[in-house]
Amino acid sequence: MAKINGFKAYDIRGKVPSELNTDLAYKVGRAYANLIGAKKVIVGHDIRKSSDEISEALIKGLNDSGADTIDIGLCGTEMIYFATPYFDADGGIMITASHNPPEYNGMKFVKRDSVPVGYDAGLNEVEQMIIENDLGEISEKKGTQASEDVMIPFIESLNKYYDPQKIDKLKVVVNAGNGCIGPALEAIENKLPIEMIKVYFEPDSDFPNGVPNPLLPENRKPTIEAIIKNEADLGVAWDGDFDRCFFFDEAGNFIEGYYIVGLLAKSILRYNPGEKIVHDPRLVWNTVEEVKAAGGETVVSKSGHAFIKEKMREVNAIYGGEMSAHHYFRDNTYSDSGMIPFLLVLQLMSEEEKKLSELVGEMIEAYPCSGEINSTIDDPAAKIKEVESKFSNGSVDYLDGVSVDFGDWRYNLRMSNTEPIIRLNVESRKDEKLMKKKTKELLKVIRN
Secondary structure, three states, rough: OOOOOOOOOEEEEEEEOOOOOOOOOOOOHHHHHHHHHHOOEEEEOOOOOOOHHHHHHHHHHHOOOOOEEEEEEEOOHHHHHHHHHHOOOOEEEEEOOOOOOOOOOEEEEEEEOOOOOOHOHHHHHHHHHHHOOOOOOOOOOOOOEEOOOOHHHHHHHHHHHHHHHOOOEEEEEEEOOOHHHHHHHHHHHHHOOEEEEEOOOOOOOOOOOOEEHHHHHHHHHHHHHHHHHHOOOOEEEEEOOOOOEEEEOOOEEEOOOOOOOHHHHHHHHOOOOEEEEEEEEOOHHHHHHHHHHHHOOOEEEEHHHHHHHHHHHHHOEEEEEEEOEEEEHHHHOOOOOOOHHHHHHHHHHHHHHHHHHHHHHHHHHHHHEEEEEEEOOOHHHHHHHHHHOOOOEEEEEEOOOOOEEOOOOEEEEEOOOOOOOOEEEEEOOOOOHHHHHHHHHHHHHOOO
C-alpha cells in the first residue's frame, strides 16, 4: 500500500517543506472534513515558524469541504482537547511538532469529545484519500472562519482539579523552553499563591535555548541551575506544546515520570477512593503498590496515548499515567495535560507538608529503575527475540513488546512505533545494584 512520509502511528509529523507543506495541509483539511463529516472543526498551533502558513492552508481545506472553523491561535495541545467539546465541535486539529527540531512540524487530530484519531483510527484513511486524490467534492457552501481566544475558559476549566487555598506559598521554577506554556502560566499566575521563577518564558520560534524537550539531559541544566540559585522548592519544565511536564526536586534532581504516576494516583485517590487507575507496562511495581495503598484499582494498558485513552474509556478510569510523562484525566475528556499534574503536585506537597524529594524518595528507594534507554537497531524485532531467549526464565508478558518478571527484578523491551529503535526499562525491588547490573547485561546483548 502506498504511503506518505510523515503519517505516523499517532499523528502527522515531518520536515517542512519536504514532508509537510501547505499543499499537504490543504489536502489533509479536505480529506479530514469529509472523512468525519465535520460541520465544525477547532484549529490551533504552536510557536513554530511554519505553523501560521500550515494553519492557513489547513483551514482553507476544511472550509472548502464545507466545515466551519474556529481558530484558537497559539495554544497548547490540551487547549484543543478542551476547545473541541467546549465549542461542541466535530473535531480538532493541533499544528505542532512538540519537541522535534525547529525544521519539523506536524498535526494531532481528535474527533467529537476529543477522541483521538491515530493511524489505525482514521489517519490511514486520510492518507489513502490524499494518495488517490479522492478528497470529496468542494462544497457549494463553503465553511466560515472564526477566531476565538479560549485562554480564560481553559484556565477556569482547571479549577475542578485543585484548590488554591490548599497550596502553600512555594517558590517554583517554571521553564517554558520558549514553547507555548508561557501565556497559560501567566493566565493562571494570579490564581496561585506561589512565586514563579520564570525561565525561557517568551514563546520564540527560533528556540534560542534549544528545542523544549526536558527528557534530554542537556536541556535540564537551566532548570536545575535556577532551582539552586533561587533556593526554590520545586522545578517544572514543559515540552513545546505543553502536553507533558517534568519535575525537579528542591536539590535540582530530575524525577523520573514513573514516580510521578504513583504520586498523581495517590493525590487523586485521596479524594476519589476506589477508582480505577490505568498505567503502561514499562515500569509497574511502584504504581501498583501506591494505587493499592490508596484504595484504588490498577488496570494495565499498552503504551501510547490512543491505547491509554481507549482503555480509560473502557473501564471508566479516573486517571491514566505513562512513565513518558503523559498524564490523562477522565474529567479532561480522558486527554493528557501538562497543566493538571503541575497543579496536583503543588497541592500534594502543600497538603502533606513535604518536599518533592520526600514524596518520591521512598518510591525511588523501593523500586529503583533504569529510566527508558533507547538503542538504534537495524532489525528491532529480531533483537527483541534474541534478548528474550537469553532473559526469559521468569513470568513473560507480551502486552507491549516483551515484559519479563523475575520476582526481584523485571524488564520491558519494546519497539518504537516510528523509528528503528528499541526501548528498555528495568526495575528492581529495593536493590539498585541489581537493577544496574541487569541493565548492563541487557544492554550488552542489545547493542552487541
